[in-house]
Amino acid sequence: MIPANKQVKLLLTCRFGGRNENDAKPFSVNEYAYFAVWLRQQNFKPGDLLDTGEIERALNKWNDPTTHKQAQQAIKLHGLKKTVENITSERIEKLLARGLSLSLALEQWNAAGVWILDREEQEYPPQFKKHLKHQSPAIVFGVGNKQLLRTKAVGFVGSRNVEPTDIKATETYVAQITELGYQVISGGAQGVDETAMLAALASENSAVGVLSGDLLKFSSAGKWRTHLRAGNLALLSINEPEARFTPAAAMVRNKYIYLLSEACIVVRSDEKGGTWSGATENLKRGWVPLLISTHNSPNYRGNSKLLEGLKGQGIQAQRVNFENLSDLLSKNIANASQPARPLNMAEEEPSANSDTEQLGFGFDEG
Structure with missing residues (x-):
């Protein structure tokens, strides 16, 4: 049986067995971000909501507007008022009442070799919490060697539509980066992503591979299954x-490729x-x-535009080719690279108490 805190996070944020429009809609990332902070400030843990007495007490507090003042001051989210309004007591109760559906889903996922990580677990990528703070995913799913989430990596992204020169450049x-000791992080899609991973x-x-969906389908495909079993x-x-x-899910997942990489x-x-x-x-x-390939001449318009820069950008894109990749990685990564700090198993959700904690290394139990 999985821990109570993880059960509640799954019940509140996930669908089971496909979409059913009659079910209550699971929490969005922003909705759970706010709810987790509110729970902590009211001295609740997610697992407390499985207790009949505690859920009644929690919902009574939730319906009291005065209990939200501190949380609304602590967490900055776009459209926060609407976010809070959408989290009704009825919706919470309906989501938590799906215990049987969760049990059936867990049985199926376990049979397929799926593992589940929440934010309090040591294997959960610390980069998500550091950079996304409250908006880091409450739950992530995976198949294969979860230790690879903490192996240094270079990300690869690009079009699904590729020319032979793009394939050759990716493989090169x-x-x-293999010679330099980095693994590949990519998105699993056809084109550049798949080429990089298979190479x-x-x-x-x-x-x-950071997928936007179809985890079960991908994990059962022959070209991936052998390597999943081998642990690489x-x-x-x-x-x-x-x-x-x-397409929307694909857009959302892009950030996680970058966050798991030391350069992309x-x-x-x-x-x-x-x-x-x-x-x-x-x-x-x-x-x-951000390293932009210049293998094509003239360069692709998107590549050129990225090199020109964007208004208000936090970093400047850099030109990369077959001759300077090693030097760029050495300059950008090697001198500043440090291993991820191990997380205490008791640490959990991003805290709303201070700017330091919001960097992702102070956690509560929400």
Whole structure:
């Protein structure tokens, strides 16, 4: 049986067995972010909500507007008033009443080799909590070697539509970062993502695929299954294992590729779409060095635009080619690289109490 805190997070944030419009809608990232902070400030743990007496007490407090003042001051979210209004007592109760559906889902996921991490677990990527703070996913799902989530990596992103020169460039970059001791992080999609991951695995390197959906489908595919069993591949998703691919989900998952990387290579980008969106978000947020490939002449318009820069960007994109990749990684990463600090198993949700804690290394039990 999984811990009570994790059970409640699953019940509040996930769908089980596909979409049913009659069910209450699970919490969004922002909704759970606020609810977790509010719970902590009211001295509740998520697992307390499985107790009949405690859930009644919690809902009575939730319906008291005065209990929300501190939480609303502590957490900064766009559209916070509407977010709070959408979390009704009825909705909470309906979500928590899905215990049987959760049990059936857990049985299926366990049979498929799926593991589940929440924010209090040591294997949960600390980069998510550090950079996303309250908006780090309450739950992540995966298959394969979860230890790879803490292995140093270079990200690869790019178009689904690729030319032979793009494939060759991707394979060349992967060979170089393999020699330097980095694994590959990518998105698992056709094109640049899949090319990078398969190139790493073919050279006995490791890879992590951050998926936007279809975790069960991906993990059962022959080209991935062998490597999952061998321990040199992990597939990660912030959505339930049965969740289907959607363009919106693909956009959302881009940030996690960057956050798990120490630098990210854009092989080919258009001026719109998922690759462009993820790269521009990283430029604005300043998460990791952004390396733009110049293997094509003339360069792709999206690549050139990224190199020109964006208004208000947090970091400047850098040109990368086959000759300077090693030097760029050494300059941007090696001198400043430090291993992730091990997390105490008792640590949990991002705290709202101070700026230091909001960096992600102070956690509560919400």
